[in-house]
Amino acid sequence: MGDKTEKLLSTLKLQPVVPVLIVEDAKTAVPLARALVAGGLKAIEITLRTDAALEAVRLVAQEVEGAVVGAGTILNAAHYAAAVDAGSQFIVSPGTTQELLDVARSSDIPLLPGAATASEVMALREEGYKVLKFFPAExxxxxxYLKALSSPLAGTLFCPTGGISLKNAxxxxxxxxxxCVGGSWVAPKELVTAGDWAGITKLASEASALKG
Known part of the structure; x- marks a missing residue:
């Protein structure tokens, strides 16, 4: 578990903001990812919320130099296997089930499991997880809330996602x-639809300049 934790941490520490993407058209995935990487956001989460998501993961993994692509909204073992097969280098889930924990244990690809309560965090700590997604954060x-958890649950690190923007990051x-935090604001739908990759690089640069 230690090696996978370090692998996940090294990815999450690449930048203060991990873009959380909903890719409607796989053809936009490569230019979008290149724009984000150019702005300093190398770790990219593509959520499995569309039919194009797995193809998008595959294309970014194969074609975008410097990108570390992960798959999000992983809800079960089948999702996990398909995402890994597509080239995901990390896996993100909104919550956690025993099925996900079981498949994660047998995989070399690290899981960032979701938790929203102290009890969920404690249960995941018992499973050996030290790095969690806090969702839906806001x-x-x-x-x-996260500040209140920092003392009683010291030693656990979070990537909060959900309702986070440049204003509250x-x-x-x-x-x-x-x-780090997860956010979708760095790749707004209107800029993706317009193919305004320079605009997305600018947003990514602003996000990558944030420091904790």
């Missing part, structure tokens, strides 16, 4: 138990 209590990044 709706589950925000930065104040530093509320999280300034916390000692936050390694």
């Amino acid at each position: 709706q589950a209590g925000g930065a104040a 530093m509320d999280y990044l300034s916390l000692p138990n936050v390694v």
Whole structure:
């Protein structure tokens, strides 16, 4: 578990913000990922919320130099296997089930499991997880909630995701138990649809300049 934790941490520490992408058209995946990497955001999460997602993961893994692509919204073992097969270098889930824990244990590809309560964090710590996704961050209590967990659950690091923007990202990044945040604001749908890759690189540069 230690090696996988270090592997995951090295990915999450590449930048303060991990783009969380919903890719509607796989043809946009490569230019989008290149724009994000150019702006300093190398670790990229493509969520399995569309039919194009797995192909998008595959294309970015194969064609975008410097990108570390992961798959998000992984809900079961079949999702996990398909994402790994497509080239995912890390896996992200909104919550955690025993099925996911079992498949993660047998895989070389690290899991960033979701948790939203102290009990869920404690259960995942018992499974050996030290790095978790806090989701949905704003709706589950925000930065104040995570700050309250930092002392009783010391040693656990979080990547909060959900409702985070440039305006409130530093509320999280300034916390000692936050390694990075996840956000979709760096790749707004209107810029992707317009093919405004320079605009996305600019947003990525602003995000990569944030420091905890």
